[in-house]
Amino acid sequence: MRFGMKSLAILAVAALAANAANAAGDAAKGEKVFKKCKACHKVGPKAKNAVGPVLNGVIGRTAGTYEGYKYGKSLKAAGEAGLVWTEEEVVKWLENPKQYLKDRLGDSKAKTKMTYKLKKEADRVNVAAYLATLSE
Numbered sequence: 505m506r507f508g509m510k511s512l513a514i515l516a517v518a519a520l521a522a523n524a525a526n527a528a529g530d531a532a533k534g535e536k537v538f539k540k541c542k543a544c545h546k547v548g549p550k551a552k553n554a555v556g557p558v559l560n561g562v563i564g565r566t567a568g569t570y571e572g573y574k575y576g577k578s579l580k581a582a583g584e585a586g587l588v589w590t591e592e593e594v595v596k597w598l599e600n601p602k603q604y605l606k607d608r609l610g611d612s613k614a615k616t617k618m619t620y621k622l623k624k625e626a627d628r629v630n631v632a633a634y635l636a637t638l639s640e
């Protein structure tokens with residue numbers, strides 16, 4: 505019986521490790537995915553706001569707060585309600601930004617200026633890992 509419990513514990517740890525591995529994206533692959541974002545988002549030392557806000561340092565930043573960018577009301581409201589971008593939240597956001605804000609704010613009229621959706625989950629996970637490598 506004791507041995508049985510121990511095996512279960514080992515299995516549980518192994519399962520956790522597998523989950524962690526799934527959550528961690530591949531930043532190098534993510535950099536390639538980011539080409540799709542570049543039409544609207546700039547990164548790097550000389551980046552300026554464009555159609556979308558600069559994404560340097562976006563992981564760990566409160567949503568809707570990059571200086572000088574005119575955000576939509578709903579994204580600003582989400583930030584004011586405490587949304588801080590993590591890789592996990594960015595992965596959810598990219599699947600469907602408008603739906604993400606509707607769910608997040610509990611407001612069926614929520615809108616966003618970002619009209620782009622990234623369908624493939626692996627791409628979303630990898631691009632989020634890439635964003636995490638960019639400092640402010």
Ligand code: HEC
Nearest residue numbers: 540541544555556557567568569575576579616617618620
């Ligand atoms: C067609 C233009 C467009 C594309 C392509 C696009 N975005 Fe956006 N993105 C925007 C706009 C516009 C906003 C601001 C949304 C608002 O204010 O409602 C935004 C906001 C964001 C935010 C929130 C930033 C903040 O400061 O709160 C993140 C994160 C983001 N985009 C990531 C991405 C990533 C990653 C990609 C590529 C997979 C991407 N976007 C592709 C236009 C775009």
